[in-house]
Amino acid sequence: MSDYDPASLPDLLPLYYRRLFPFSQYYRWLNYGGVTKSYFQNREFSFTLKDDVYVRYQSFSTQSELEKEIQKMNPYKIDIGAVYSHRPNQHNTVKSGSFQALEKELVFDIDMTDYDDVRSCCSAADICSKCWTLMTIAIRILDRALREDFGFRHLLWVYSGRRGVHCWVCDASARKLPVAARSAVCEYLSLVKGGEDTVKKVQLTDPIHPFIKESLAVVEHYFSRYALGEQDILGSKESAGRVLALLQDDILLNQCDLEQNQWKELLLYFQSESNAGKRWERLKALVNQKRSKRGSHAEKEIMLQYCYPRLDVNVSKGVNHLLKSPFSVHPKTGRISVPIDLRELDRFDPFDVPTISCICEELDRPLRPEEELQEPRDGEREVGEKRRIRDYKRTSLAKYIRAFDLFLDGMERSRKGELLRKSDLQNDF
Numbered sequence: 001m002s003d004y005d006p007a008s009l010p011d012l013l014p015l016y017y018r019r020l021f022p023f024s025q026y027y028r029w030l031n032y033g034g035v036t037k038s039y040f041q042n043r044e045f046s047f048t049l050k051d052d053v054y055v056r057y058q059s060f061s062t063q064s065e066l067e068k069e070i071q072k073m074n075p076y077k078i079d080i081g082a083v084y085s086h087r088p089n090q091h092n093t094v095k096s097g098s099f100q101a102l103e104k105e106l107v108f109d110i111d112m113t114d115y116d117d118v119r120s121c122c123s124a125a126d127i128c129s130k131c132w133t134l135m136t137i138a139i140r141i142l143d144r145a146l147r148e149d150f151g152f153r154h155l156l157w158v159y160s161g162r163r164g165v166h167c168w169v170c171d172a173s174a175r176k177l178p179v180a181a182r183s184a185v186c187e188y189l190s191l192v193k194g195g196e197d198t199v200k201k202v203q204l205t206d207p208i209h210p211f212i213k214e215s216l217a218v219v220e221h222y223f224s225r226y227a228l229g230e231q232d233i234l235g236s237k238e239s240a241g242r243v244l245a246l247l248q249d250d251i252l253l254n255q256c257d258l259e260q261n262q263w264k265e266l267l268l269y270f271q272s273e274s275n276a277g278k279r280w281e282r283l284k285a286l287v288n289q290k291r292s293k294r295g296s297h298a299e300k301e302i303m304l305q306y307c308y309p310r311l312d313v314n315v316s317k318g319v320n321h322l323l324k325s326p327f328s329v330h331p332k333t334g335r336i337s338v339p340i341d342l343r344e345l346d347r348f349d350p351f352d353v354p355t356i357s358c359i360c361e362e363l364d365r366p367l368r369p370e371e372e373l374q375e376p377r378d379g380e381r382e383v384g385e386k387r388r389i390r391d392y393k394r395t396s397l398a399k400y401i402r403a404f405d406l407f408l409d410g411m412e413r414s415r416k417g418e419l420l421r422k423s424d425l426q427n428d429f
């Protein structure tokens, strides 16, 4: 497979939008069972075009209008915004103040750059399979909390195409949440607090909240392999120093000579012991020995500071905030922003996600005989649609579109179930 070259993007995008982009599923998603037509029509899309030209307030009446416009503009990137009171493309014609964002999915944006102080393998926009575990942990913790603690059912998790993940909570109740409620959900889910100047970013109080206990169980599952093994957080003098700095509150304050000795011993032990698990056990033993009367959760706080999800809360709070659309291309990496099938989360590898050059190349592969048979005849209705289905199935995009289909089927099932329940209720009267 050829490597992606950003310079080839203008040539590849027309092919992608003409033959591969899953417009019908995409429309099925944002139309939400077509309760009111305006729900799709009043939705804002924004496009990033060549040379970072940014066009906001795009909106479309139908799937076919959306298709035609995207195929004409060939956007480098597509963002999705809110459902407004009026059609976004007519916002200039509406009396000022009356054009308002009414609804949007509750969204979460987790970006690897927010973990730079706790990962040693890469920094900034770089990711590798080692630090990707942080995203796996984030998805496990948030997905559980949003389902079990908040009762949401329709969560679409999407790889951003570069260094993070997005979550779209699509339940009708989530889409209607006002700003204050979105902030409250974020507050509930935020544990790591403080900026660059804050050394200790996680402070637990007694008793530990059940949500934190559940989150800790997830972190504990990955901690030893990920943090002690792959990141080797107690492996070097510098990295061990950063961990020990988090214990200052608990141990260093009011220290006596004896403790000073123990501290030095611990550092010497770290240097002599090659087994990362044993180093962690020794640290825990010392913490437990020094446990203060008010109770200390020092080791749990370390684990959470190194592994707990870090949310970009501004993205989640605003109803009118835009977020990169699923199936949009990441212009820098060329990777498609694809839905993640949570049943295979531990095997999800961002480097396996196809680039636009990869799937366009797969299209050039000669048709197999059984594929020839499916070749749509001229004049057949919805030729474009059928052709697109056959086309994407021949590429490595197929399994990600299948994951999207499953998500959409789940939403439709629960919508039909809801309608059935309502009609049963009416029949009872």
Ligand SMILES: [Zn+2]
Residues within 6 Å of the ligand: 119, 121, 122, 126, 127, 128, 129, 130, 131, 132
């Ligand atoms: Zn890394």
